[in-house]
Amino acid sequence: MVSMKEIARVCGVSVATVSKALNNKDDIPKATRERIRKKAEEMGYFLNASARALKTKRTYSIGVLFIDSMSAGLAHEYFSAILESFKNTAEEYGYDITFISHTIAGQQSTFLNHCRYRDFDGVAIISADFTDPEIIALAESEIPVVTIDYIYDSCPSVVSDNTRGMRELVAYIAAKGHKKIAFLHGEMTEVTRSRIMGFKEACHQAHIEDTRLISAKYHDIELCAEKTAELMKGDWKPTCIIFPDDYSSLGGRKALEEAGCHVPRDVSVVGYDGIQMASLIGLTTYAQDTRSLGRIACRKLIDKIEDPETMPEHVVVNGKFSEGTSVRDIH
């Protein structure tokens, strides 16, 4: 591995000078700088990240905590799209991203200690369970943290406008004449609470009172199918069902078919997220702006890294209503 020392030797200068040349410091004439840079290039030099990190306490790497309760994780299109966008933005700014685990050198450890061990400049918590004390510890640590889809007061955060999204969906459904609506919602996270709030607000505004809230899970096709089947067996039958997300709605749809219900003739359905497949199958949904979510989250994090004094801001990203053919006009 060719080091600054060798370049210094070849160029007849000191290591300090090489470092300055390569880092574009002043204190060095342009001619010398160029001479050294050229030589370094020729000799196939590249800087050693560990050595630099050791001195500067900056690794230019960001840890990403990406929990997959039920092994959805990366496979979830919504999250993987955010991650993708986050990654690209980080790259632009010279940061690499690494997955956070709770092991150090194969030994069980905590998320926080793993981050310290790797000396991440900052951390993004993407899809996590904020009842987990390990995650709280991380969020409250000295390391700059950005949270996505969850607001933790002391950290900058980026969330999508779940209340508004749900309001728009319900308003649309109401406009189509539906009066009996079921909302199969996901786990009781902040996101879910916001959506339920939006649901209630919009129902109230449209004078819809005949509704049901049913607990299910995000991204769980099976459970969604079960709950839907159960629902359709009962004596209260909705004319429209709101599913936790587009993906799980597939399960609901299957259950409906099996129950002999045609969509949207017998029952209307909507999803949430706006994954690619939604438009394909004509699912009416609320498309989240994953590109902005990832991008803004990354920017906020880097801001925080580069100036730890910046006040944590909580950014809300707007999505976009996306009309399909899955809601029938029953006027």
Add this chain to the structure above:
Amino acid sequence: MVSMKEIARVCGVSVATVSKALNNKDDIPKATRERIRKKAEEMGYFLNASARALKTKRTYSIGVLFIDSMSAGLAHEYFSAILESFKNTAEEYGYDITFISHTIAGQQSTFLNHCRYRDFDGVAIISADFTDPEIIALAESEIPVVTIDYIYDSCPSVVSDNTRGMRELVAYIAAKGHKKIAFLHGEMTEVTRSRIMGFKEACHQAHIEDTRLISAKYHDIELCAEKTAELMKGDWKPTCIIFPDDYSSLGGRKALEEAGCHVPRDVSVVGYDGIQMASLIGLTTYAQDTRSLGRIACRKLIDKIEDPETMPEHVVVNGKFSEGTSVRDIH
């Protein structure tokens, strides 16, 4: 940050002794080792990855090259499942994983130099275009590399048994009495070549001669829809269509519906991959064993890292035929 130096001071020993204690070296009595370890724990010590890497030339981190031609990348369930499994295995062995980019500190660079800069112990090339000279350079470098779904002679590799998978699919289709089969295949990669080979072999064996190969792309719903529509407008009409993968088959299916063809009454279809959704919509497919693919790839890479002399092995992982309801018996 508490360093070995401080622990040494507090314990009244030298830094060397602390290092030995923490690394479980002999040359130190158990009592002292435990005393030091306990103190370190108390003081909240954790080792500094950069410093260790600087000395030992081992970072315990693995770079993952995950190219998303057409921004599929992470969103592709097949690849994200492999990555997930790879990541978990790496974690078990004490390695972290980081995405490879072609920038260093925000400056344009090459994949290879990025890896050298970060000093990855090894690299996994997951979904990449081996016509790209940058990728070839990486595969041929001094860094241990494992390739997935592509065989590059000098590196260990893990591929799924595409030839066999396709043979099984075609054999099944043939057994259902189909004689006119179209195979919409993906980009001309090694994987595709293997599948085409399997296709031809199985057709030959089943005395099927009336077939068509049609170029499409993997994971491209739109294109798949287009090609399918085109096909159904022509005068040669298959009784069964093999799509590039499960995901893109959705596009094909939509095109069929729009052309007034019912699946499987008018046309039978099969996919490839075995993503979750396949079973849901009753798609007959060949399920790849992504868990094994990721796991074995990671193991092979670590083997190579820990003993660079091990001969590169090329492992083939078997998948499993998965019957749905999308192929009609036309006897």
Add this chain to the structure above:
DNA sequence: TATGATAACGTAATCGTTTTCGTTACGTTT
């Protein structure tokens, strides 16, 4: 008792950078 083996440490160099503070040399100002 002298010798050698062994256990239990410590010394110090080293990894590749960064950065602070010198030290020159030279030109400018009074």
Add this chain to the structure above:
DNA sequence: AAACGTAACGAAAACGATTACGTTATCATA
């Protein structure tokens, strides 16, 4: 000519670990 400013460099100390090797002390053996 004295005094000063400044441009252009270098010396050296860090950063936090690892490790080969040297030094003791202790004890058993010849």
